[in-house]
Amino acid sequence: MIITSIVLAGKDQAQVAFPESSLLLASHTIDGTAKLICCTWLEADESWQDSIKLSTLTKRYNLAGLEVEFIAVQQLKASDLEQQLLLTAIAQMQQYLQAERQAFDLPLDTSLGTPFQQKVWQALLDIKHGETISYAMLAQNVDNPKGFRAVANANGKNPLSIIIPCHRVIASDGKLGGYTGGLDKKQHLLALEGVSCKL
DSSP states (O other): OEEEEEEOOOSSGGGOSOTTEEEEEEEEEETTEEEEEEEEEEETTOOTTSHHHHHHHHHHTTOTTSOOEEOOGGGOOTTSHHHHHHHHHHHHHHHHHTTSOSSOOOOBOOTTSOHHHHHHHHHHTTSOTTOOEEHHHHHHHTTOTTOHHHHHHHHHTOSBTTTSOGGGEEOTTSBOOOOTTOHHHHHHHHHHTTOOOBO
């Protein structure tokens, strides 16, 4: 598995709501095809490259059995399939943050989730740019109408933040609800898509 990280930046970095934040991205190969396996939030002060943080990450996403290599984004090579996928993901992420892209076109591996989590994550992909649904509606969409807490938990385990848009799920009263990356990031992502929500 190849891991890299990028600092988020929009058209005007001074106006980006989370300039101190970055994303960790990871890819690996399944049957000769490169797949994006992880895109998760990091804070600037996290020393995640040390063995403890990396161990925590691999445990959280059930990656413990994979060989992991960190490559700085500036050293990624398009000649390697996994690294090329990371470069493509980074380019698409930058386009999204600059309001030049509304949907991602990336091969994803969600097999590390439980069947229920995978079902929820697939349902998240159906929420269009600029739209939101409630946790209760998401529960109905996965045929578990009383399971809004279960879908909220599955949202929290989403390994592909932004790309699988769990930020588009809000509380029934119109408030933001929760978000693993922090509510400031969720609010900014929704605002980027033209949605205003209450904290």
